Amino acid sequence: MQADFWHRRWQQNEIGFHEADGNHLLKAHIDALTLADGARVFVPLCGKTRDIAWLLSKGYSVVGIELNESAVLQLFGDLNLAAKPSSNLNKDTGLQYFHNTFSNGLTLDIYQGDFFAFHAKVLGDIDAVYDRGALVALPAQMRRQYCAHLLNLTQSAKQLLVCYQYKDGLIQGPPHSVSHEEINSHYRHTMHIQELYTGRVEGGFREKSEVFESVYLLCSHKN
């Protein structure tokens, strides 16, 4: 059901969530993640986000997962890279794998398929998570499962999380409104949650101006 919704969006090119210049909050707050050169950043539900190009340009490797094949092909096309799946469907997960190693040694690994079928051993080691448009893309009943799976997959890696908030019924999600309280309820047991920024979304969404965006830094209690 959910999958059909997203495949239709991509097929009909209804991708208003895609930002031609990437996300300004990532650029403003990346330093909060204190990443080492060459760090590997996981971008769940990545679409064809230009944030991947930006992360690569800053010297980070990127691993992403995206449901829709056309989105993955467009992502590689936008990066002027050949998009050839490296192997057939992974038998355990049903995921296709697209890979590129750049001349500077950075890597881009994109898995195409269902995030909920992704395994920690396929993902490998990562240093941080960047979630923009992933948690907020999912309906309320899936968000708890998403957060639990994300923590599991990434062994509670530190995370930069971008969320939107608006009054009930102002617009029809996605993006869904995800409150600070809800983020606490998903992550506080495992992660320390720091709100780095909240402000109005410039230009609003669908002609509604009362929409706010927030950035959170999540760090495991263990670190």
Ligand SMILES: C[S@@+](CC[C@H](N)C(=O)[O-])C[C@H]1O[C@@H](n2cnc3c(N)ncnc32)[C@H](O)[C@@H]1O
């Ligand atoms: C709102 S878009 C955000 C994309 C990207 N993060 C961005 O900021 O442009 C959500 C994306 O999640 C993908 N998606 C939805 N459910 C998914 C799932 N279960 N597994 C993998 N990707 C999924 C959709 O196809 C869509 O491209």
